[in-house]
Amino acid sequence: MKAIRAEFPIFDAQGSPFHYLDNAATSQLCAPAAHALHAFETTARANVKRGVHKLADAATVAFDDARATMAAFVGAASPEEVIFTSGTTMSINMAARCLTPRLREGDEILLSELEHHSDIVPWQMAAQARGARVRAIPVTSDGRLDLEALPDLVGPRTRIVAVTHLSNVSGAVSDLSVIRAAAPEAIMLVDGAQRAAHGPIDVRAIGCDLYALSSHKMFGPTGAGMLWGRMDLLESLPPFLGGGEMIREVRIDGTRYADPPHRFEAGTPPIGAVLGMAAAARWLQSRDRRVLHDHEMRLTGRILDGLATLPGIRLVGPQGLQGRAGIVAFEVEDVHAHDVCQMLDGNGVALRGGHHCAQPLMRALGLVATARASLAPYNDDDDIDALIEGVGKVIERLR
Amino acid sequence: MNDLYDDALVALAKAKDGAGRLDAPDGTASVDNPLCGDRVTIDVTLDGARVDGFAQKARGCILTQAAAGMIARHAHGLDAGDIEALRARVRDFLSSAGDGADWPEMALFEPVRTVRSRHDCVLIAFDALLEATRKARDERA
Numbered sequence: 072m073k074a075i076r077a078e079f080p081i082f083d084a085q086g087s088p089f090h091y092l093d094n095a096a097t098s099q100l101c102a103p104a105a106h107a108l109h110a111f112e113t114t115a116r117a118n119v120k121r122g123v124h125k126l127a128d129a130a131t132v133a134f135d136d137a138r139a140t141m142a143a144f145v146g147a148a149s150p151e152e153v154i155f156t157s158g159t160t161m162s163i164n165m166a167a168r169c170l171t172p173r174l175r176e177g178d179e180i181l182l183s184e185l186e187h188h189s190d191i192v193p194w195q196m197a198a199q200a201r202g203a204r205v206r207a208i209p210v211t212s213d214g215r216l217d218l219e220a221l222p223d224l225v226g227p228r229t230r231i232v233a234v235t236h237l238s239n240v241s242g243a244v245s246d247l248s249v250i251r252a253a254a255p256e257a258i259m260l261v262d263g264a265q266r267a268a269h270g271p272i273d274v275r276a277i278g279c280d281l282y283a284l285s286s287h288k289m290f291g292p293t294g295a296g297m298l299w300g301r302m303d304l305l306e307s308l309p310p311f312l313g314g315g316e317m318i319r320e321v322r323i324d325g326t327r328y329a330d331p332p333h334r335f336e337a338g339t340p341p342i343g344a345v346l347g348m349a350a351a352a353r354w355l356q357s358r359d360r361r362v363l364h365d366h367e368m369r370l371t372g373r374i375l376d377g378l379a380t381l382p383g384i385r386l387v388g389p390q391g392l393q394g395r396a397g398i399v400a401f402e403v404e405d406v407h408a409h410d411v412c413q414m415l416d417g418n419g420v421a422l423r424g425g426h427h428c429a430q431p432l433m434r435a436l437g438l439v440a441t442a443r444a445s446l447a448p449y450n451d452d453d454d455i456d457a458l459i460e461g462v463g464k465v466i467e468r469l470r
Numbered sequence: 471m472n473d474l475y476d477d478a479l480v481a482l483a484k485a486k487d488g489a490g491r492l493d494a495p496d497g498t499a500s501v502d503n504p505l506c507g508d509r510v511t512i513d514v515t516l517d518g519a520r521v522d523g524f525a526q527k528a529r530g531c532i533l534t535q536a537a538a539g540m541i542a543r544h545a546h547g548l549d550a551g552d553i554e555a556l557r558a559r560v561r562d563f564l565s566s567a568g569d570g571a572d573w574p575e576m577a578l579f580e581p582v583r584t585v586r587s588r589h590d591c592v593l594i595a596f597d598a599l600l601e602a603t604r605k606a607r608d609e610r611a
């Protein structure tokens with residue numbers, strides 16, 4: 072994994088000790104993505120979809136290539152099913168806003184208690200606008216979706232289901248097939264913000280209708296993301312933002328909109344960031360995902376085992392490696408998560424502490440804040456040693 | 471490991487001065503820290519316009535608990551105007567200007583200056599005290 076570290080400029084820049092275990096908040100930028108972003112902005116910058124001069128045409132071609140890359144990355148049927156956005160939050164807001172007119176009073180939107188706030192609040196706004204109701208799949212005490220509750224939660228009024236593919240807190244991977252099967256009629260959106268860096272995505276195998284992700288969580292630049300949508304659904308949706316690039320014809324008395332995906336891409340997109348995201352996707356796909364997965368699981372096992380040797384630790388998530396990824400949240404008894412993180416920062420260990428934008432989950436599990444370590448392919452045994460040793464010191468000093 | 475956590479600061483937090491609730495407060499306020507969901511609740515009774523009885527419940531980090539404990543030691547006799555001025559001085563202190571509150575514990579918070587994201591951990595206890603005192607005052611008016 073040393074070779075992988077060499078592909079991430081941050082490690083040279085930061086020197087040591089630098090144990091970056093906050094990858095679920097944002098991952099580091101891989102060199103190919105940095106290069107694509109920089110090369111576009113400094114040597115090939117032009118707007119897309121607008122000009123006929125050489126530079127503009129090259130930018131448009133590169134942007135189209137990025138769309139094809141991202142389509143392949145999620146297993147889309149065609150590049151036109153990929154809408155570029157500024158990130159998962161924008162993607163989910165777009166989906167919620169475009170679906171709002173379909174909701175009727177008394178309709179239901181089914182979420183889960185595992186969701187990030189960005190997969191809750193946009194749906195609450197949609198529900199409020201139409202008198203619809205938001206319901207949530209509960210979680211088990213080990214931070215998984217409690218799918219046994221599904222039959223009671225899905226009914227004829229369930230119009231939309233929006234669930235996470237991978238929890239940014241508990242690290243649990245959702246069993247999407249069960250949810251899909253329980254609500255075959257509903258429009259299903261999957262929040263893939265965390266999944267993108269941790270495993271392959273196949274939207275057609277999942278059988279979902281919409282899928283959202285962020286570039287910065289999968290080793291690409293900040294400021295880009297995507298919403299994948301099934302073409303027949305996208306074709307039936309109204310636009311989100313109005314402006315340039317999303318039209319076929321504009322008259323003062325009315326406008327005809329472009330076909331998807333352009334209908335949903337008003338204005339100049341984050342071109343450099345999108346090219347960087349595609350470079351990151353290609354980088355990920357060029358690796359042996361099996362090897363990455365085994366490495367992640369081995370280190371995850373070391374974190375779980377290491378924490379288990381320490382007194383007063385409560386793991387917030389599955390105890391074993393089954394059905395989980397390398398995202399491990401924990402509580403140190405009588406010590407606040409921010410104190411844990413701050414002390415570990417003194418050891419060069421970067422963790423995240425807080426509610427992780429998942430307050431309903433925290434409430435369901437009777438927590439206020441947790442510390443969280445989250446892995447990426449460039450993490451190694453030294454990072455885990457520093458983490459476990461640091462948590463040990465925290466317990467000695469503060470508990 | 472990290473000079474934020476001086477033993478004296480940790481001791482101040484663990485001492486939990488003023489911890490608890492008042493049976494019949496004149497004013498109560500809870501303030502949340504959106505970063506982490508922490509919450510400080512402060513109860514006061516007034517003698518005239520000035521704080522007489524005081525209790526604090528700090529569900530939070532060492533910094534939040536230490537700030538609430540420090541306030542417990544010195545809140546007696548302050549009025550809303552004093553508290554507002556104090557809060558402004560502590561905010562400036564955290565942004566590296568001035569000496570903050572004129573209290574011996576204040577120096578323990580000096581390392582917090584370097585960590586912008588933790589300033590609110592200290593300030594929310596002052597916010598809660600100010601709000602509780604104002605409520606108590608307005609209640610009486």
Ligand SMILES: Cc1ncc(COP(=O)(O)O)c(C=O)c1O
Pocket residue numbers: 095096158159160161187189190235237238239262264265285428
């Ligand atoms: C599960 C999940 N969904 C959505 C988001 C929001 O992503 P972004 O901030 O990139 O829009 C995050 C980010 O933390 C997340 O972890």
